[in-house]
Structures are given as C-alpha cells and as structure tokens.
Amino acid sequence: MNELLELYQTMGVSAGVYEYGEKALKRLEERFAKIDQIAEYNQAKVLAAMQKHHVSAACFAATSGYGYDDLGRDTLEKVYADVFHTEAALVRPQITCGTHALTVALSANLLPGDELLSPVGLPYDTLQEVIGIRPSTCSLAEYGVSYRQVDLLADGTFDYEGIRAAITEKTKLITIQRSKGYATRPTFSVAQIGELIAFCKSVKPSVKIMVDNCYGEFVETIEPSDVGADMVVGSLIKNPGGGLAPIGGYICGTKECVDRCAYRLSAPGLGQEVGANLGLMTSLYQGFFLAPTVTAGAEKGAVFAANLYEPLGYKCVPGADEVRHDIIQAVELRSEEAMVAFCHGIQAAAPVDSYAMPMPWDMPGYDDKVIMAAGAFVQGSSIELSADGPIREPYAVYFQGGLTWYHAKLGILMSLQKLVDAGIIRL
Numbered sequence: 001m002n003e004l005l006e007l008y009q010t011m012g013v014s015a016g017v018y019e020y021g022e023k024a025l026k027r028l029e030e031r032f033a034k035i036d037q038i039a040e041y042n043q044a045k046v047l048a049a050m051q052k053h054h055v056s057a058a059c060f061a062a063t064s065g066y067g068y069d070d071l072g073r074d075t076l077e078k079v080y081a082d083v084f085h086t087e088a089a090l091v092r093p094q095i096t097c098g099t100h101a102l103t104v105a106l107s108a109n110l111l112p113g114d115e116l117l118s119p120v121g122l123p124y125d126t127l128q129e130v131i132g133i134r135p136s137t138c139s140l141a142e143y144g145v146s147y148r149q150v151d152l153l154a155d156g157t158f159d160y161e162g163i164r165a166a167i168t169e170k171t172k173l174i175t176i177q178r179s180k181g182y183a184t185r186p187t188f189s190v191a192q193i194g195e196l197i198a199f200c201k202s203v204k205p206s207v208k209i210m211v212d213n214c215y216g217e218f219v220e221t222i223e224p225s226d227v228g229a230d231m232v233v234g235s236l237i238k239n240p241g242g243g244l245a246p247i248g249g250y251i252c253g254t255k256e257c258v259d260r261c262a263y264r265l266s267a268p269g270l271g272q273e274v275g276a277n278l279g280l281m282t283s284l285y286q287g288f289f290l291a292p293t294v295t296a297g298a299e300k301g302a303v304f305a306a307n308l309y310e311p312l313g314y315k316c317v318p319g320a321d322e323v324r325h326d327i328i329q330a331v332e333l334r335s336e337e338a339m340v341a342f343c344h345g346i347q348a349a350a351p352v353d354s355y356a357m358p359m360p361w362d363m364p365g366y367d368d369k370v371i372m373a374a375g376a377f378v379q380g381s382s383i384e385l386s387a388d389g390p391i392r393e394p395y396a397v398y399f400q401g402g403l404t405w406y407h408a409k410l411g412i413l414m415s416l417q418k419l420v421d422a423g424i425i426r427l
C-alpha cells in the first residue's frame with residue numbers, strides 16, 4: 001500500500017475507488033500529454049504578451065477614484081488584446097460577471113430597430129432575460145432590439161439554409177455561444193465557429209459577430225477572435241482569471257466594437273479612460289498568467305470524470321474519448337439521489353466549506369430545483385471545482401473546474417465514493 005492511498009483513505013476514499021481511478025488514468029496518458037502541449041503553447045503566448053507590453057511592478061499599484069492614466073489597467077488590456085489577437089480589449093473589475101460582460105457587448109452594439117440573431121439555438125439561461133426571450137425589465141427587447149434564433153439541426157450541426165434565411169437587412173449582430181453551457185448540444189470547436197462566422201459574413205459582410213467564450217479560453221491554441229469574431233466575451237471567475245481574479249469580465253475585439261462597449265460600461269465620452277483598479281491588478285495579471293495551466297488541470301479533471309463514469313454505464317457529454325472544446329463535463333446520473341451523492345463528494349473534497357451538505361433548492365430563474373456543490377475561495381467561481389444541475393430528467397450533473405488537476409482528481413474520486421457508499425454503484 002502506498003502512502004498516497006493511505007492518506008486518501010483517511011479522507012474517505014476507499015482502496016477500491018482509488019484503484020478504479022488509477023486504472024482509468026493509465027488509459028489517459030496520451031490525452032493528458034496533448035492537454036499539456038496546449039497549455040505549454042498558451043503559457044508561452046501569455047508570457048510573450050506580458051513581456052512585449054513591459055508588465056512591471058508599477059502595473060500592480062492600486063488606483064482609486066476616476067482611475068485616470070491607470071498603467072496597470074491599460075497594460076492588462078493590451079496584454080489581453082495581444083493574447084486574443086484583437087485590436088482592443090476591455091478587462092475590468094467593474095464588469096461584475098460573465099452575464100454583465102455579454103450584456104455590455106450586446107447593448108453597446110445593438111440600437112433600437114436592430115436585430116440580434118443566435119444561429120446556435122437558445123442562449124445560456126441568464127442571456128435569455130438580457131435579450132428578452134423571457135420578458136424582463138431593461139431587456140434588449142424593451143429597448144426595441146428584436147431577436148431571432150435558428151436552432152441546430154438534429155445532429156448538432158449548423159442549419160446553414162435556415163441561417164441564410166434568418167439574416168436580413170435588420171440583422172446587426174450575431175451571437176455564437178461556444179460552450180454548451182447547461183444544454184445537451186455539443187460544444188463547438190474554434191474551427192467550427194470559424195466556418196460559421198465565414199458563412200454569416202458571406203451572407204452579410206457588415207454583420208458583427210460576438211462569441212460567448214465562457215469556459216472555452218485556453219482549451220485550444222486559438223480563440224474565436226483568431227477566426228473572425230468581432231468580439232469575444234467572458235468571465236474572469238472562469239478560465240482566464242486562473243482562479244485568482246476575485247471578480248471581472250473581458251471583451252476583446254475590434255476597436256470599433258470595444259470602444260462602444262467602454263462607452264456603454266462607463267459613460268458616453270468617458271469610455272476606457274475611467275475605472276480605477278482598486279488594487280486588484282496583481283490578481284488579474286497573476287490569474288491570467290496561471291490560466292493556461294489551471295484550464296489544463298480542469299480539462300484533465302473533465303476527461304478523468306468521463307473516463308470513470310462512462311464505463312460504469314452513465315452517459316457522459318462529451319464522451320470519454322471525445323475531443324474537448326471547453327472544461328464542462330455533463331454526467332447523466334438518472335436519479336436525484338445519485339445527483340445528491342455526486343455533489344456531496346465534490347463538496348467533501350473542497351478546501352473551503354468541505355463540511356457543508358449541498359441540497360436541492362428552488363433558485364430564481366429556474367423552473368426545477370437545482371443542486372450546487374462548491375467550496376470555492378471566490379464565491380461562485382466555476383474555474384474552481386464545482387458541480388451543479390437542475391433536478392430533472394436526465395438528472396445530469398454539470399461538473400467543471402479544479403484549480404489543480406490533483407484536486408479535481410480527488411473531487412471526482414470522492415463523488416464516485418459517495419455513489420458507492422449510497423449503494424448506487426458497485427465497482
């Protein structure tokens with residue numbers, strides 16, 4: 001018996017579960033090596049950008065008030081723009097979350113009478129209220145922006161003819177969500193997104209394309225902005241914050257689009273000139289610096305989870321052997337009891353609140369009860385190990401994050417242990 005297993009046993013992982021995990025891991029060496037290669041490339045990409053823009057200790061100084069001439073903030077935006085290969089970037093702690101970043105990008109670039117098109121089906125839950133798909137105060141619909149949607153075909157591919165027909169003289173902006181989010185469709189690769197962008201621009205060259213990049217950053221060596229997106233948008237408490245950013249969002253894109261976003265976020269005439277950094281710069285820089293390896297660790301966790309659960313007969317999306325384009329892993333557990341057990345395992349492995357017992361509860365904005373497991377340093381951070389899902393068919397738990405691969409691994413082993421302990425799974 002090795003000393004790691006002894007320690008794991010004191011934490012509640014049995015020898016049977018540990019051995020089952022080790023067997024799965026043996027099959028994953030090549031997969032993990034590929035993930036490491038991508039991380040190494042992205043690490044160099046981030047480093048090169050930091051060096052090019054002369055990141056220095058002066059960039060970490062706190063500013064307050066208006067934040068005029070904020071060197072740290074302005075340099076960080078240049079670093080982001082460089083990594084995403086865009087003309088401009090808006091990276092701010094004043095952007096409170098991913099939904100806020102997407103709201104700024106949409107409302108800055110759509111005017112009354114314009115139409116927004118989603119060619120990839122229904123957008124992420126919170127965006128539905130932003131757009132006004134579900135009636136909501138201050139939605140784009142209230143401001144006279146209309147919305148059109150083309151669903152994916154039954155096989156998960158783009159309905160090109162439907163999209164062609166939906167692009168009209170009113171269509172101003174097209175929104176493409178990279179990650180599946182909490183849907184069961186596949187996540188798109190950057191190459192697939194590139195094809196879709198090329199098609200849309202061939203139908204209407206003046207149309208602007210925004211990509212909701214949440215959970216996708218650094219999973220590949222290129223980003224949607226490398227294949228024609230006018231804006232890529234995401235949250236700093238997911239991949240690009242590297243777990244260290246305590247708040248924030250980013251919008252990288254053309255100068256024209258990002259300027260408008262800055263005027264929308266602050267005020268017309270002020271734009272990017274204001275917005276103090278409040279002493280958060282070290283975390284935002286250091287988090288971005290760590291983001292490629294943190295994302296790689298989380299992706300390994302997702303691959304590991306699929307390779308534990310799929311052989312036990314649980315449907316995993318993506319499948320155990322599928323290529324990844326984001327860090328989310330859905331496991332269809334087929335019962336509420338199993339979802340609760342899984343989440344108890346994730347919670348029990350957390351560095352924070354490990355003693356808490358997540359339970360299904362009613363949440364605003366959701367029709368079904370939802371269960372969430374998270375023991376995070378940053379509240380709600382889903383680059384940290386977390387799992388959640390609505391209590392409804394097919395009882396899928398969405399698992400993501402892990403600031404280190406080893407923590408993700410332990411969390412997944414603990415989830416399996418809880419399912420074994422509950423008598424739901426027999427190894």
Ligand SMILES: *Cc1c(COP(=O)(O)O)cnc(C)c1O
Pocket residue numbers: 097098099100124126177179180181212214215235
């Ligand atoms: C998380 C997420 C969002 C919203 O981000 P929040 O920070 O939770 O507001 C939007 N789109 C997708 C695909 C996401 O995964």
